[in-house]
Amino acid sequence: MYREMIRLDILFYLLISTIISIATIIYISFTVPLAFSYRQKFSSSKVNKNDITALIPVYNENVNTFKEVINSVKENGINFIVVGDGCDQPYREIVESSGGVFIGLAKNGGKRNAIREGFKYVKTPQQHQ
The missing domain is CATH 1.20.5 (Single alpha-helices involved in coiled-coils or other helix-helix interfaces)
Structure with a gap:
């Protein structure tokens, strides 16, 4: 049992x-x-490129790589702001000759600080980092 x-x-x-x-x-x-x-439905036709700003912090980056990034952003027709985190030239010249905005910080405060300062200058509703 x-x-x-x-x-x-x-x-x-x-x-x-x-x-x-x-x-x-x-x-x-x-x-x-x-x-x-x-697949998420996304239509790029709904996004106006003038409503997007790319915020790019820079600190002693390779100049050739930096030029490639700026050219890529420029070719896509996106507004861009570059924050020089304790560095100025040659980044300022590259950015301004490409139609972007360069913000130079006096001393290196780190990536977070550079992004925080850059957001103060963004005027578009959509922001990409």
């Missing part, structure tokens, strides 16, 4: 665990494909 109860308990636990396993497999097989097929 005692052995039969133990067998029933074991069979019950096996049945429950099998049901849970099957439910988990079904759930995963439906949700994983949905997760990979989901």
Whole structure:
């Protein structure tokens, strides 16, 4: 009698665990494909590029890399502000010749401080870093 109860308990636990396993497999097989097929709808035509400002902090960056970044932003027609964090030339010249705004900070205060100071000059509703 005692052995039969133990067998029933074991069979019950096996049945429950099998049901849970099957439910988990079904759930995963439906949700994983949905997760990979989901695409957020975004239309770039709704975004006016004049409503975006790119805020770029700079501190002793490689000049060639910096020029590439500025040219890329300029080619996309986005307003941009560069904050020189304790550095001025040649970044100021590059930015101003490209039509951007350069803000020079007297001493290096770190990236957070440079971004905080740059936000004071942003006049557009959408801001990208």
